[in-house]
Amino acid sequence: MSGLADIARAAGVSISTVSRVLNRRAGVNEETRQRVLAVLAEQPYTPRGLGALQRTGVIGLLVPELSNPVFPAFAEALETRAARLGYSSLLCNTRSAAIRREGPAESRPPAARTRTPVPTSLGEEEYVRMLLARGVEGMVFVSPEITNVEVPLGEAPKPSYYAKLLADGVQMVFVNGATPSLDVPDVTVDEQLAGYLATQHLLELGHRRIGFVSGPSRSLPSRLKRAGWAAALEEAGLPAEAEFVAHAPFAAEGGGAAVARLLDTVRPTAVICSSDHMAMGVLRQAHQRGLSVPGDLSVVGFDDIPLAAYCSPALTTLAQPIEEMAAAAVDELVHRLDPDGRHRTNGNYTRVFRPKLVVRESTAPPRSIS
Amino acid sequence: MSGLADIARAAGVSISTVSRVLNRRAGVNEETRQRVLAVLAEQPYTPRGLGALQRTGVIGLLVPELSNPVFPAFAEALETRAARLGYSSLLCNTRSAAIRREGPAESRPPAARTRTPVPTSLGEEEYVRMLLARGVEGMVFVSPEITNVEVPLGEAPKPSYYAKLLADGVQMVFVNGATPSLDVPDVTVDEQLAGYLATQHLLELGHRRIGFVSGPSRSLPSRLKRAGWAAALEEAGLPAEAEFVAHAPFAAEGGGAAVARLLDTVRPTAVICSSDHMAMGVLRQAHQRGLSVPGDLSVVGFDDIPLAAYCSPALTTLAQPIEEMAAAAVDELVHRLDPDGRHRTNGNYTRVFRPKLVVRESTAPPRSIS
DNA sequence: CCCTTCGCAGCAAATTTTTGCAATCAAGAC
DNA sequence: GTCTTGATTGCAAAAATTTGCTGCGAAGGG
Numbered sequence: 008m009s010g011l012a013d014i015a016r017a018a019g020v021s022i023s024t025v026s027r028v029l030n031r032r033a034g035v036n037e038e039t040r041q042r043v044l045a046v047l048a049e050q051p052y053t054p055r056g057l058g059a060l061q062r063t064g065v066i067g068l069l070v071p072e073l074s075n076p077v078f079p080a081f082a083e084a085l086e087t088r089a090a091r092l093g094y095s096s097l098l099c100n101t102r103s104a105a106i107r108r109e110g111p112a113e114s115r116p117p118a119a120r121t122r123t124p125v126p127t128s129l130g131e132e133e134y135v136r137m138l139l140a141r142g143v144e145g146m147v148f149v150s151p152e153i154t155n156v157e158v159p160l161g162e163a164p165k166p167s168y169y170a171k172l173l174a175d176g177v178q179m180v181f182v183n184g185a186t187p188s189l190d191v192p193d194v195t196v197d198e199q200l201a202g203y204l205a206t207q208h209l210l211e212l213g214h215r216r217i218g219f220v221s222g223p224s225r226s227l228p229s230r231l232k233r234a235g236w237a238a239a240l241e242e243a244g245l246p247a248e249a250e251f252v253a254h255a256p257f258a259a260e261g262g263g264a265a266v267a268r269l270l271d272t273v274r275p276t277a278v279i280c281s282s283d284h285m286a287m288g289v290l291r292q293a294h295q296r297g298l299s300v301p302g303d304l305s306v307v308g309f310d311d312i313p314l315a316a317y318c319s320p321a322l323t324t325l326a327q328p329i330e331e332m333a334a335a336a337v338d339e340l341v342h343r344l345d346p347d348g349r350h351r352t353n354g355n356y357t358r359v360f361r362p363k364l365v366v367r368e369s370t371a372p373p374r375s376i377s
Numbered sequence: 378m379s380g381l382a383d384i385a386r387a388a389g390v391s392i393s394t395v396s397r398v399l400n401r402r403a404g405v406n407e408e409t410r411q412r413v414l415a416v417l418a419e420q421p422y423t424p425r426g427l428g429a430l431q432r433t434g435v436i437g438l439l440v441p442e443l444s445n446p447v448f449p450a451f452a453e454a455l456e457t458r459a460a461r462l463g464y465s466s467l468l469c470n471t472r473s474a475a476i477r478r479e480g481p482a483e484s485r486p487p488a489a490r491t492r493t494p495v496p497t498s499l500g501e502e503e504y505v506r507m508l509l510a511r512g513v514e515g516m517v518f519v520s521p522e523i524t525n526v527e528v529p530l531g532e533a534p535k536p537s538y539y540a541k542l543l544a545d546g547v548q549m550v551f552v553n554g555a556t557p558s559l560d561v562p563d564v565t566v567d568e569q570l571a572g573y574l575a576t577q578h579l580l581e582l583g584h585r586r587i588g589f590v591s592g593p594s595r596s597l598p599s600r601l602k603r604a605g606w607a608a609a610l611e612e613a614g615l616p617a618e619a620e621f622v623a624h625a626p627f628a629a630e631g632g633g634a635a636v637a638r639l640l641d642t643v644r645p646t647a648v649i650c651s652s653d654h655m656a657m658g659v660l661r662q663a664h665q666r667g668l669s670v671p672g673d674l675s676v677v678g679f680d681d682i683p684l685a686a687y688c689s690p691a692l693t694t695l696a697q698p699i700e701e702m703a704a705a706a707v708d709e710l711v712h713r714l715d716p717d718g719r720h721r722t723n724g725n726y727t728r729v730f731r732p733k734l735v736v737r738e739s740t741a742p743p744r745s746i747s
Numbered sequence: 748c749c750c751t752t753c754g755c756a757g758c759a760a761a762t763t764t765t766t767g768c769a770a771t772c773a774a775g776a777c
Numbered sequence: 778g779t780c781t782t783g784a785t786t787g788c789a790a791a792a793a794t795t796t797g798c799t800g801c802g803a804a805g806g807g
Contacts, residue, residue, distance in 0.1 A: 011764060021787050026765055036785060054424040054764085054794090065507065073449035074683060083443045086473040095507055098468035103456040137435065137465055141511040259687055287687040294689055313444060317629055317657040319664055319689040381794065391757050396795055404755060424764090424794090 009050045018046040025052075051140040065095045066340065067138040067146035069131060072102045075257060075284040076312040077327070081149050081182065084333030092341050097143060101131040101152070132168050135177075145178035145340045150228075180340045182332060183228060192343075192356040194336040198228045201325045201362040202235025205279040205307040208323070208364055210243050213372045214305060218275035219252045220265045220285055226257075229281050232309070236279060251275060255285070262288030270296065276304065276373040283308035283315045283324055290318060290369070301371035311365055320368035328360050335360075381422070388416040395422075421510050435465045436710060437508040437516035439501060442472045445627060445654040446682040447697075451519050451552065454703030462711050467513060471501040471522070502538050505547075515548035515710045520598075550710045552702060553598060562713075562726040564706040568598045571695045571732040572605025575649040575677040578693070578734055580613050583742045584675060588645035589622045590635045590655055596627075599651050602679070606649060621645060625655070632658030640666065640674075646743040647675035653682045653694055660688060660739070671741035681735055690738035698730050705730075 011029075015022045020039060027035050028043040029052060035043075068085050070078040086096040131152045138146060151169075169189055172179065181193040202219075209217050219236050222229040237247035253268045255261035262285030269275050270292075280286040286308030293300050300306055300320055308315060311326030335358050381399075385392045390409060397405050398413040399422060405413075438455050440448040456466040501522045508516060521539075539559055542549065551563040572589075579587050589606050592599040607617035623638045625631030632655030639645055640662075650656040656678030663670050670676055670690055678685060681696030705728050 010762095022764075023766080023787060024785090027786095030765080032766090034785060039785080065511070073453045076446060076449070076684070079443035079446070079449040083470060083473070086470050090473040095504065096470070096473065097511070098470065100453060100456050100466070100468065103453070103460040103466065134465070141435070141467070259683070287684065290689065291687050291691075313629070314446070314657065314684060317661050318687070319660065321661075392794075393757060393796080394755090397756095400795080402796085406755060409755080 009053060011052070013050065014043065014046055014052055017050065018043045051136075064093060065097060065141075065143050066337075066344075067135075067143040068096050068098045068149070069101050069134060069138075069146060069151070070098065070149045071100075071152075072257075073100055075282060076314055077282065077284070077310045077329070078149060080312055080329050081333060084330050085147055085149075085182075085337055088334045088337040089341075092337065094144075094337075094341065097138060097141070099134045099138065101134050135172060139177065144344050145180075147180050147182060147336050147340060148184060149182045151181055151184050178340060178343045180336045180343075182336050192336075192339045192358075194332050194339070194358045194360070196327045196332070196360050196362050198231035199235040199238070201309055202232035202279065203239045204235075204362065204364050205232075205309070205325055206236045206239035208366070209277045209279070209305060209307065209370065210239060212277075212305065212370060214277040215245060215373075216273065216275045216277070217251065218266070218269040218273065218278040220262050220269070220278050220280040220289055221252055221254050222257045222261075222281040222285070224254050226281075229254075232279070232281060248273075257282060257285065259284055259288035259291065261285055263292035264288075266292050270298075270304075277306070277370070278304065279307045279309075281309060283310045283312045283322060286315075286322055286324070286369075287318060290320075290322070300369050302374055305370040305373070307370060309362075311363075315365075316367065323367045323370040324365050325362040326365050327362060332360055380424075383420065384413065384416055384422055387420065388413045421506075434463060435467060435511075435513050436707075436714075437505070437513040438466050438468045438519070439471050439504060439516060439521070440468065440519045441470075441522075442627075443470055445652060446684055447652065447654070447680045447699075448519060450682055450699050451703060454700050455517055455519075455552075455707055458704045458707040459711075462707065464514075464707075464711065467508060467511070469504045469508065471504050505542065509547065514714050515550075517550050517552060517706050517710060518554060519552045521551055521554050548710060548713045550706045550713075552706050562706075562709045562728075564702050564709070564728050564730070566697045566702070566730050566732050568601035568732075569605040569608070571679060572602035572649065573609045574605075574732065574734050575602075575679070575695055576606045576609035578736070579647045579649070579675060579677065579740065580609060582647075582675065582740060584645075584647040585615060585743075586643065586645045586647070587621065588636070588639040588643065588648040590632050590639070590648050590650040590659055591622055591624050592627045592631075592651040592655070594624050596651075599624075602649070602651060618643075627652060627655065629654055629658035629661065631655055633662035634658075636662050640668075645674070647677070647740070649677040649679075651679060653678035653680045653685045653692060656685075656692055656694070656739075657688060660690075660692075670739050672744060675740040675743070677740060679732075681733075685735075686737065693737045693740040694735050695732040696735050697732060702730055 009017075011022050011025050015025045018025065020043060024035060024039060025043055028040050028047075066089055068082055068089075070082055073079055082096075082098050086098070089096050131148075135146065169179075169191065173190065179191055181191050181195075183195050183198075184191065184193045206217055217236070217240065219233060221233060224230070233252060240247045250273050251269070253265035255265035262280055262282075265285070266278055266289040269278065278289060280289055286306055289304075289306050290300055293304050293306070298304050306322065308322045308324035309327075311324045311329075315322040315324050339356065339358075381392050381395050385395045388395065390413060394405060394409060395413055398410050398417075436459055438452055440452055443449055452466075452468050456468070459466050501518075505516065539549075539561065543560065549561055551561050551565070553565050553568075554561065554563045576587055587606070587610065589603060591603060594600070603622060610617040620643050621639070623635035625635035632650055632652075635655070636648055636659040639648065648659060650659055656676050659674075659676050660670055663674050663676070668674050676692065678692045678694035679697075681694045681699075685692040685694050709726065709728075
């Protein structure tokens with residue numbers, strides 16, 4: 008929305024100078040150029056011609072990583088839905104921005120040194136700005152950063168970043184964003200129910216020593232699952248003890264390491280995991296220890312990634328209705344993008360989907376009973 | 378490079394009309410608008426300010442799909458490398474564009490009908506144009522469409538599309554592009570060697586009836602693997618019979634279906650697969666039939682996706698050096714993007730990586746021998 | 748057949764962006 | 778201390794883009 012004049016005013020320089028920076032012409036002091044670029048990052052320059060051409064039919068999809076197969080699965084489902092509605096998708100892996108931030112300077116190409124240095128990265132936020140500058144109309148955040156609760160809870164600077172985006176009129180939708188405080192539509196699974204159902208399933212099979220292979224403690228979804236796990240346990244008259252919870256990074260190795268700790272200490276007969284991806288690490292670890300699954304250890308995953316049915320034993324898991332959630336998220340976004348704007352409901356819209364227990368081969372009654 | 382005036386001249390209309398089309402203002406005949414849009418597709422409008430702002434630090438990554446985990450793995454490796462060199466990545470799933478093309482019109486938002494319709498999709502090409510319009514500096518194609526040999530081989534219109542891009546000065550690099558005819562740097566694994574090594578491994582274990590669970594016959598990599606398979610077989614004095622090859626779509630289900638056909642007819646004691654993803658389907662199918670792997674059937678995959686080590690039995694596979702290939706591809710692209718252009722070697726640059734046999738648990742001597 | 752009406756293209760005025768040029772300023776030479 | 782040199786900036790003229798308005802020509806009614 009800002010023309011050359013706006014940028015110039017904000018940067019305290021003349022219009023000419025902004026023009027020169029934009030066109031990378033010589034004769035602009037490096038310091039001045041930086042000031043202009045800083046303003047440009049805040050309010051990207053939009054030539055009138057392009058500004059009006061904004062109906063680009065492109066939306067941005069932000070996922071935290073790609074190694075966990077849920078994210079490619081979500082990405083593909085979102086893309087497919089968007090494509091059906093006539094939108095192209097641009098996918099961003101926000102984790103990679105963090106790498107850039109810490110990347111060694113000497114490995115950069117000469118260009119990065121002699122020319123305008125690439126602005127220092129800020130992770131997800133940086134990607135959002137980049138996408139905005141590339142003319143996306145709106146974006147879907149899958150498991151956004153906000154999902155990580157700030158343990159110190161002193162300042163809470165994170166929400167303000169999304170709030171600012173919101174104030175700038177950027178249309179966005181969260182998937183598994185778990186953020187009651189923000190006025191953003193959120194499409195989510197009931198994580199707590201998922202934890203509850205998984206635990207209940209194991210209790211019904213006769214397990215009494217049920218561990219939780221959890222993601223990092225700062226992850227809100229993991230906390231919610233834990234609450235569901237605890238609720239089911241207590242409902243069955245069993246204590247939900249902290250020693251039965253092992254935290255580890257979200258990845259197959261993390262799952263393996265976490266379950267190893269549990270097996271070395273409290274010896275659970277069954278575990279629930281924060282994700283199928285971690286569950287695969289658990290399966291592997293059990294295999295390496297010569298433990299049979301489900302004979303010696305029952306395992307419940309979460310997500311129902313496409314490959315869950317293809318491991319051996321096939322993974323019992325709590326399915327997120329990925330297709331439906333993706334459809335709901337994209338529909339809501341497109342709805343808000345609708346220029347004929349009859350429906351522009353700005354309310355805090357949240358859709359909670361029920362996870363569904365999919366029983367496969369990785370769960371069975373504990374050996375002592377069977 | 379073309380301003381409003383150039384577009385106007387090419388379309389045979391006045392500058393005002395072009396401006397109106399770009400700004401989606403009323404008062405332009407649909408026919409005229411189409412003519413202008415057609416010209417615009419050929420030579421995109423570049424406002425002077427933005428055209429020069431080209432050094433965006435953004436590259437495009439095009440993958441055909443995300444369900445096969447190799448592609449997310451490649452994408453992540455490419456992104457990571459690009460990030461280290463100071464570039465952001467935009468990931469596109471070219472398969473989804475095909476969906477848009479056939480998408481039902483009534484499901485589109487009202488905007489798509491009343492306003493300029495989203496230009497009809499052309500798959501990969503459309504994405505490339507879109508990325509170009511979004512200011513990417515170059516792109517990496519992973520397993521590009523060109524990889525599919527046109528069986529009729531009458532017209533060959535596909536190469537011309539890449540050639541055109543090349544002529545437009547678009548910088549690009551192929552990963553597993555397998556295209557000797559084009560003057561594009563290509564980073565690739567030796568597919569034929571992969572097929573050869575896999576087959577040789579099985580021959581050494583004592584197998585004599587070795588099937589090939591292959592991707593579609595139009596896929597060039599699958600053809601090359603088959604050539605390697607045939608070479609190894611013939612070297613061992615065995616015939617490479619066509620009945621031992623089963624074609625199916627690239628996916629876990631495809632792998633399952635293909636191996637089912639082989640098991641119902643020629644009863645191989647071992648199979649090699651076009652991808653780990655297909656191999657997982659093979660594992661599943663064997664499991665469902667009560668066949669033990671590797672006892673009754675040995676399985677060799679391709680790619681060495683991260684999850685290959687996590688299935689049970691862990692998959693024996695031929696590893697693509699994904700990290701190294703990604704690094705080579707990105708380095709080559711960035712190299713060509715270098716504005717100080719000392720190194721602008723425009724030669725046809727191809728790097729072939731050797732696949733590496735990773736023996737895990739899914740292969741063993743055939744039962745009759747062991 | 749003529750007149751009215753309306754959509755649409757182009758003209759020209761208004762606005763925005765680019766660029767030649769001269770003014771300003773800092774640093775170093777004399 | 779003053780002059781020269783070169784970098785940097787803003788002014789204003791030139792170029793490009795947007796938009797109000799006029800007029801052309803086709804369609805439909807009288």
